[in-house]
Amino acid sequence: MMSGSIPLAVCYGLLAIFVVAFLIRSLKIARLPLHLRWELAPVPKEKGRGRYGGSYLEEFEWWKKPREESLVAEVAYMLEEIVFLKALWAHNRRLWWFSYPFHIGLYLLVLAAFGGVLASGMAAVGVAGLGWGILPKWIVWVAGVGYVLTALGALGLLASRLADPKLRLITTPVALFNLVLVLAVAVTGALAVTTVPGSAVDAVAFGRALLTAGPVPHMAGVLTAHLILAMAFLAYLPFSQMMHFVAKYFTYHQVRWDDRPLERGGAMEREMQKLLQQPVTWAAEHVHADGRKNWVDIATEEVPR
Amino acid sequence: MSGRVRIKDIGLRGDQPLAEIDTDELIPLPPPYDNPGGTIQELKPDAAERMVCNLDGVVALSLPHPESPEEERALVDHFAEGLKKLFTRENNWSFLQPLTLAMEYCVGCQTCSDACHVFKASGQEIYRPTYRSEVWRRLVKKYAKPNGKLMAPLTGADVDLNWTTISRLYELAYRCNLCRRCAQVCPIGVDNGLIAHELRKLFSQELGWAPRELHEQGTVLQLQVGSSTGMNQVLVKDNVEFIDEDMTDETGIEVTTPWDKEGADVLLIHNAGEIMSWPENPGAFAIILNAAGIDWTLASEGIEYDGVNYGLFYDDVQLARIALKHVSAAKKLGVKKIVMGECGHQHKAIMTVADRILTGELRDVKRVSCLPLLEEIVFSGKIEFDPSKNDFPVTLHDPCNIVRNLGIVEPQRRILRYLCPQFREMTPHGVDNYCCGGGSGFAVMSGNNFTDWRVAVAGRMKFKQILDAFADQPGPEVKKYVCAPCSNCKGQIRDMLQYWGALEKSGITYGGLVELIVNAMVDVKEPFIKWEMH
Structure with a gap:
């Protein structure tokens, strides 16, 4: 089996690009100027009315009454959207069958990555060894399922983009590249998990090296390739359309659901x-x-x- | 142009239409409206010499050809300038954030297509909400971003900026009703309706291109004379006096409309089109408000007697000018609140879109829809009603600007459920409704063969919904009523019912909400609703 290592400087460079570019792009959206009101029903936070799309403007002399908002209804709406991709399920079922595993897979990979960072951190400060408790095993399972779902979803989405004329109509080379990149990350990850014994321990060792600036361990080729691809993906992410998960916060909270009237003196x-x-x-x-x-x-x- | 239309085709072969509409391929309507499924008049043979008609065989805008290659080049350059200005804070702070989000984050899933009544009715690729947006997006990427041309092969920005592109795009910006049903279903929240709106703004604010009905005969006339109908202060008072007399004769109730009453609780602003085309609507308002003892007035100052604000559809500058005048005059008169008459875009313009530019003392004047006020009145017990007087099938059209965009859903329904025993909903309804096809100014646009298009294509889903709502009693012997509490929607529904002969074939007529309320009043002895096309 081929093996390899990754220069620390490359890792830090890619991760730094990710963090800085991610922050800059997010802040750029957040700092765009206040716009004219452009709300769109339903606004779920409208207490007692959000379920049918009503708003406080249904009240005669609404300004004499306190605004009644329901955080629970808003969060419930968001969770349904985030966890189940409800809008796609309701309005574009065919694509949902690919998009859903793709996104759930990515959620699992993020979860596994957090687990990896936690395990690496504990290893770095000496609280636990590289094979500490059940964490690496847990990470392997979550990551493994995540890789498979993401890969299946990406393949489905790629095939849809190429085969469905209505999707092909507006598919750009960049959109295809994005899917191929995610597919490559997922496939190498899946291969690393299934073919490299102790890959999770190696990954945690790699994480510890990053956190301590210590020597990067020698790893199996496919795991090395996976980690490089994953970090390259992160560095590329803020420059791509895939930042839509951040944009979605603003399209919902600062456009569709922002029905605040202007207050005099505010x-x-x-x-x-x-x-x-x-x-x-x-x-x-x-x-x-x-x-x-x-x-x-x-x-x-x-x-x- | 044959075969499947690609995005980049918008800039190619400008001497022929990009698409052709075959009315036989439109979504079918139930009998007796299925054969033929509508007709769209062909343009006159010399049309192409007089104006640009290279989009879909329909011309809404009568754009003249440039007189020289130099003029053509200058117009294209102008467009490119406008494209950049859309992304500057100074020139477009008003929509910069939603526009940037719509520009950068569409994932191309096409979920919006099936939400669009124009696409759903026609299946035309160029009417997909994403087609127009993607053309614009590729132009921005190529011509308004640094290194745009260099990166074009990667970004897919393959649309050429030329006369063909901008002339087609101008017409295409007026194939969307800005109803925002597409934005509602978008998983990301991208707003293709907003992109059509911003394109219209670019054309108007940079090139001075806008539909004559909305600009010269719309906002410009309103700012000059007082109303887009052309009525001045004297004429409007005369007309309302006639309406009062007619209403008094018709109902046996003394009807008087107060004018310019300082300090009144309610300043009612109608769409002045009501006064001209549907006088029974302002008449019914007067009967109800008087009967309920509301302290109300109409105003003749400035543009105060016409709530129309077509700037909402195509031009932020005109929108702001008109909205400020509306609220300033109300402040001067010392009224407590402005109540919007039955006009959807007036609701949206004054109540929400202009809300944040109304600062300082203009905040003293509150702005509210007539629908909750009518609900208060109907359920207050101040007026006696006999719902059996409305015992005929009634369905409700939800004006997008009041319902989807403002979230005023239930007050009108509670009234109809109480006063109309045979009230039934359309499917879908409420915030999921379909636009009537007259939204965003289309209802007043009738150049060339555009009326045929807006009725047969843009209004098709709505007409189908109306027929479906009355499917249990389809014949003309049962009179049926489409309640549309919006002036522009009524104009479109009138044109639609006339185009299809729906009064004769199916007994369907239309009107506002206040007419149904007055029709159910015990004190009004004769039927207020006339079963005729008006």
């Missing part, structure tokens, strides 16, 4: 007043922009009657 009003001071450069004649007039000037100008 922070939102202050932010809005700043935004309205920005100069406008739209070129159409009726806008009357000259690059100096701001939104207030333009919106309040009198039209000759």
